[in-house]
Every structure is written in structure tokens, then in C-alpha cells.
Amino acid sequence: MSSRLLAISLSLVLTTLLPLGAHAANSATDSDNLLKLHQLRLAAQKSLGDFYMYNSMDGDQRYARQIEESVHDADARLAELTEMPGDGSKAMRAQLEQQLTAYESELKNLTTAMKTQGFTELQPVADLATRNQQLMALSSELYAKIQQESGQVVPPMTQQSREQSLLMQAIAVDYASRSASVGGTFIGSAAGDEKTIEDLVSQFAGQLNTLEKSPQNTAQIRDSLNGINTKWRYIEKSLKNYNENSVPFVVSKYSDSIIDGLEGVSAQYLAAKL
Structure with a gap:
């Protein structure tokens, strides 16, 4: 085979392989995003349980630390959700970030109230629980949307x-x-x-x-x-x-x-x- 024909053959092989490589990389990213989102959901849900334990155990500081750890884990997993596969998932990820920020703000306020006052009012705690449910529902929708847009099914x-x-x-x-x-x-x-x-x-x-x-x-x-x-x-x-x-x-x-x-x-x- 001449050098020219060899070069053309190699070019055709590379042209064929590059999309496959890109597809494999995208699939890996989507699979990793789904795992990170699942872990975010667990951390966000756990933070609410940590708060309830903090409340029922009269401000035991081990649960204050657990709240901080759960919040940190949720934030870290969100930061790792980078490349979304489509416009729908991108929009939902932005909404999720807003919801998580609002939820964590309410959680911090209640934790501070428990620490300084020794008790919390009923309505803000009920509102926190509702916010957590909304956060879980939105993250579940995003989980489904990533699979729909990427074709990467768990x-x-x-x-x-x-x-x-x-x-x-x-x-x-x-x-x-x-x-x-x-x-x-x-x-x-x-x-x-x-x-x-x-x-x-x-x-x-x-x-x-x-x-x-x-x-x-x-x-x-x-x-x-x-x-x-x-x-x-x-x-x-x-x-x-x-x-x-x-x-x-x-x-x-x-x-x-x-x-x-x-x-x-x-x-x-x-x-x-x-």
C-alpha cells in the first residue's frame, strides 16, 4: 500500500473512531451524573433527618456536625453535576441549585434557632419538610430527564x-x-x-x-x-x-x-x- 493510500486509510479509521470515543465519553459523563445526583438526593434527605435528630436530642452537637456534613456532601455532588445532556436537564439543574440553596438557608436558620433558643417553632420546621420534599421531587425529575435526553438508562x-x-x-x-x-x-x-x-x-x-x-x-x-x-x-x-x-x-x-x-x-x- 502506498504512503498516500495508507494515510487515507488511517484517516478514515480515525474519523470512524472519534465519534465512538466521544459517545463513550458522553455516556460515562451521563452515568456519573446520575450517580452524583442520586448521592445528592441521599445527602439532602439525610440532612433533614439529621436536623430532626438534633431537635429530639436537645441540640446534641454530633447531629449539628452531621447536618454540616450532609449539607457539604449535597453541595459537593451538585458542583460535580457539570455537563447536562440537553436543554431540559440544564434548566432543571439550575432550578435544583436554587431549591437547594433555599432549603439550606432555611435549615441553617432553624439550626441556629435551636442552638440559641433551645427550641424551634412548628411552622418553620413544617416549611423545611415541605421544601425538602420539593427538592427531592425536582431531583427525581432531573434524574429521569438526564436518562431521557442522553439515552443512558440506569x-x-x-x-x-x-x-x-x-x-x-x-x-x-x-x-x-x-x-x-x-x-x-x-x-x-x-x-x-x-x-x-x-x-x-x-x-x-x-x-x-x-x-x-x-x-x-x-x-x-x-x-x-x-x-x-x-x-x-x-x-x-x-x-x-x-x-x-x-x-x-x-x-x-x-x-x-x-x-x-x-x-x-x-x-x-x-x-x-x-
Whole structure:
């Protein structure tokens, strides 16, 4: 082959490969954005639970630090959401930034009030819970929009395990809110719907059972899910009987551990494209 023909052939190969490389890079970015957005949702949801714990534990500073850590994590994940795949997701990301800023401002005001006054008024706390629900709903819409505009769909088992983490977080926040009732008034469900905590507990148990029975699970994933199940069984009764013996510290501690475990399982599913 002449030098000229060789050069033309190489040029054609490179021209073919470049779009493929660009597509692969975009897919990786979209997949990473979806993970970061999921982590943002967990952090934002957890910050509300941290506040309820701070309230119910009479301003215990460990929960003040946890609030700061959750807020920092949410901000960091938002900063990492860079290249959106389309105009719709770009607009939603801008809205999400505004919502998160407003939510964090309200959270800071209430944390300061708790620190300086030793108590918080009911209405601002209810408003904070509503703002958190709106933030979660918007981030869920953005999560769907990124997949729609990019064509990058989260693998089913990965998605199921992520949803399980969010459900565990919602249960923990709901439980903590009952312990932090302001003026004897229950704040409301973190799930943002009409489901009772009993419904959420039953849903979590059923979905965990489904995950455990998946034939796609590796030995390592089965071991991880077994450990998660053991921790879940430890707090399940307390969650169902929340009016009899409130143990918010135990539920908070174990739910954090369960979520960490689920996120580890989710990462394994994602790596295997399951």
C-alpha cells in the first residue's frame, strides 16, 4: 500500500473512531451524573433527618456536625453535576441549585434557632419538610430527564438498589421526625405521600427480599445483602412499633449502616452493568 493510500486509510479509521470515543465519553459523563445526583438526593434527605435528630436530642452537637456534613456532601455532588445532556436537564439543574440553596438557608436558620433558643417553632420546621420534599421531587425529575435526553438508562438492579437506599433514608427521616415532634405535633412523612411508616417498612422488607432472591447476584453481593438483612431485622420491630418504645439513636445509626451497605451493592451492580 502506498504512503498516500495508507494515510487515507488511517484517516478514515480515525474519523470512524472519534465519534465512538466521544459517545463513550458522553455516556460515562451521563452515568456519573446520575450517580452524583442520586448521592445528592441521599445527602439532602439525610440532612433533614439529621436536623430532626438534633431537635429530639436537645441540640446534641454530633447531629449539628452531621447536618454540616450532609449539607457539604449535597453541595459537593451538585458542583460535580457539570455537563447536562440537553436543554431540559440544564434548566432543571439550575432550578435544583436554587431549591437547594433555599432549603439550606432555611435549615441553617432553624439550626441556629435551636442552638440559641433551645427550641424551634412548628411552622418553620413544617416549611423545611415541605421544601425538602420539593427538592427531592425536582431531583427525581432531573434524574429521569438526564436518562431521557442522553439515552443512558440506569441498569435495573442498580436502580432497584438505589431506590432501596432512598427508601431506607425516607424511613429513617420519618422515624426521626416522630421523635422530634415540635409542640407535640408530628411533622409529617419524608416520603412526600400518604404512606404510613408501616407501609414504608413493609415496602422495604418486600423489596429487600426481591433483591436477595435475584439470580444475578454474585457471591459477594449475596453476602452483602445478607449483612444488610441482619441489620434491617434488628430495627424492623422498632420501626413498626414506633409509638411504644422510641429509639431514634439506634434507628439513625443502623439506617446509616444499611444505606452504606446498599450503596456498596449498587456499585457492584453498576460495575457488572446489572
